[in-house]
Amino acid sequence: MPKDVLTFVRVEYDSDGRGDWRGGNWAVDHPDADLNFSFRLEQMTALKVNPEPIYLRLTDPRLFDYPFIYMIEPGSIYLS
Numbered sequence: 001m002p003k004d005v006l007t008f009v010r011v012e013y014d015s016d017g018r019g020d021w022r023g024g025n026w027a028v029d030h031p032d033a034d035l036n037f038s039f040r041l042e043q044m045t046a047l048k049v050n051p052e053p054i055y056l057r058l059t060d061p062r063l064f065d066y067p068f069i070y071m072i073e074p075g076s077i078y079l080s
Contacts, residue, residue: 008038008053009063011071014078025073034070 015025034053042049056063063069 005048005050006041006068007050007066008034009066009069010034010053010055011069012055012057013071013074014080015073015076025076026071028072 010030011026013026031053035051038049038051038053041047042051056066056069
C-alpha cells in the first residue's frame with residue numbers, strides 16, 4: 001500500500017511579528033526537529049514513516065490527506 005505511511009506535516013503560518021525569525025514562529029527548530037522526529041518514530045515503532053517532512057498552510061486542501069499535523073508557537077498566529 002503506497003500511501004500506508006506516516007508523513008510529518010508542519011503547519012506553516014503568518015505570525016504577528018513577535019519573535020519572528022527564520023521564516024516565522026512556525027519554523028522553530030526547522031528542519032532538524034522534523035527530520036529527527038520522523039527518523040526516531042520509524043526507528044522505535046513498527047510504523048513506516050516518510051523521511052521527507054512537508055509544510056502546509058491551514059488553507060491547503062491537501063491538509064485533509066494527513067491525520068497528524070504539527071503546529072508550534074501558535075500564540076502569535078495571524079489568521080485573516
